[in-house]
Amino acid sequence: MKYILILLLAWFSLPVNAQSDRNRPVYTVGVVPQFAQRKLFDIWQPILQALEHELDFDLELVGSPKIPVFEKKFLAGEYDFAYMNPYHMLKAHDSQGYVPLVRDGSRQLKGVLVVKHDSAYQSVADLNKKIIAFPSPNALGASLLMRADLVGLHDLEFFPRYVQTHSSVYLNVALGQTEAGGGVLSTLQKQPPEVREQLRVIYETRGIPPHPLSAHARVPEEDREAMRQAWLKLAKTEAGRQLMARIPMYQPIHADLDEYLPMREWGLDRFYIVE
Structure with missing residues (x-):
């Protein structure tokens, strides 16, 4: 009985938001490892923490030591959200139904x-x-x-x-x-x-629209849209712009699958290696 009372006291002494967090869904976020893991987490963790203030769910950053490991994970649908290159986007869409949400509108990937x-x-x-x-x-x-x-x-x-x-x-x-x-x-x-x-x-090389942040098909549409809107809202703040510039994503805009479909005609499958 004494043990139960201690647990109850500990529970009610928690901040309100800490208690409510227990009931929030958690979505995983994968990021293509362009940088070493420590630098990647240093860039992305503050962004995800800022987004959580606008969302009804939490975001868990999941690292991958190498690009091939990242590929295997998104092809298996392990990430709820993922930041990946445009060709990965097509592969992820075909295998798991991922859809793009936002991308940088200030440049092209070359x-x-x-x-x-x-x-x-x-x-x-x-x-x-x-x-x-x-x-x-x-x-x-x-x-x-x-x-x-x-x-x-x-x-x-x-x-x-x-x-x-x-x-x-x-x-x-x-x-x-x-x-x-x-x-x-x-x-x-x-x-x-x-x-x-x-x-x-x-x-x-020739240029194409850059990396999108995408969502797996299993993520409810309302949560996908909430993520998109939270990202675009954060990008309108000075702090958000500074955080996203480190990705880099200088001018976040709405991303659409049609922007990436022309790559199907580029013959890249000849050079794509399944590891």
Whole structure:
């Protein structure tokens, strides 16, 4: 009896919001690991915490150490919400019914090919039969689009080296471990100055609408829309803009599946690798 009284006293001494949180649904959020896990959590956790103030449910950030692990998880439908590249979006839609909610409206996603700043390489042709680093086979701008362009448009022969993250690509090139590397402009700009200043862009791929935040089909439509509206509302605040710029998502807008459907005609499946 004494033990029960102690538990009851502890319960009623909790703040009201702490008690009500026990009854809130919890949705998982997966994020494509463009950065190391610590940096990724540092970017996303404050955003999710801010969103929870506008939502009737909680958000649990779930990390993935490598892009292939992230792919397996969304293809299995493990995430309720997921931030993924546009080609992943199509794969996730086909396999699990994911639908896009918001994306950055200020730019397009393009792959960039970087070399060491003081290297002699000036064009794609100079990299014939050279080693080129990529984050993973299925990273869209940095790897899928880049390999499709290098092979399909430039008939280049090269040796790919997959190094897991964008940051690792840039470091490999800066240290001279590979002659070149595929990335995207947004992650290149996020590198430390001592790395970024050692690199030079020699090629850009075609552009497409960037990564959407998406929702699994099992998430009720009202919760999907609540997430979208909470995101757009947060983006209108100065604090929200600063948080989202770190993703980076500079101008969040409504995202639609139709924006990503043209990629079905680009022949990217030739370069997509199931691991």
